[in-house]
Amino acid sequence: MTSNRMGFNQFLxxxxxxxxxxLIIDSNMLIACFDEDHSNYNxxxxxxxxxxxxxxxxxxxxxxxxxxxxxxxxxxxxxLQVQNKLFIK
Numbered sequence: 001m002t003s004n005r006m007g008f009n010q011f012l013x014x015x016x017x018x019x020x021x022x023l024i025i026d027s028n029m030l031i032a033c034f035d036e037d038h039s040n041y042n043x044x045x046x047x048x049x050x051x052x053x054x055x056x057x058x059x060x061x062x063x064x065x066x067x068x069x070x071x072x073x074x075x076x077x078x079x080l081q082v083q084n085k086l087f088i089k
Contacts, residue, residue, distance in 0.1 A: 008047040012054060021055040027068035030061070035076070
C-alpha cells in the first residue's frame with residue numbers, strides 16, 4: 001500500500017498505551033480489510049487486530065471514502081457475475 005508512509009509497526013508503537021483511539025480510515029484500508037482476495041488483506045487484517053488489542057478503537061470514514069468502497073464492491077460484484085455467466089453453463 002503506497003499510502004502507508006509511517007508504517008504500521010511505527011504507528012502501533014506510537015499509539016501503544018492509549019485507551020481510546022479515533023481514526024479516520026481511507027477506502028484502501030476498507031477494501032483491503034474486507035476483500036479476502038486483496039493483495040494486502042493479511043497485512044491490513046493483522047494491523048487492525050493488533051490495533052484493537054492495544055486500545056479501544058473507533059473507525060470513521062468520509063462520505064467520499066464510503067462511496068469509493070461501495071463503487072469498488074459494485075464493480076467487483078458485477079465482474080464476478082459476468083465471469084459466472086461466461087464460464088458456467
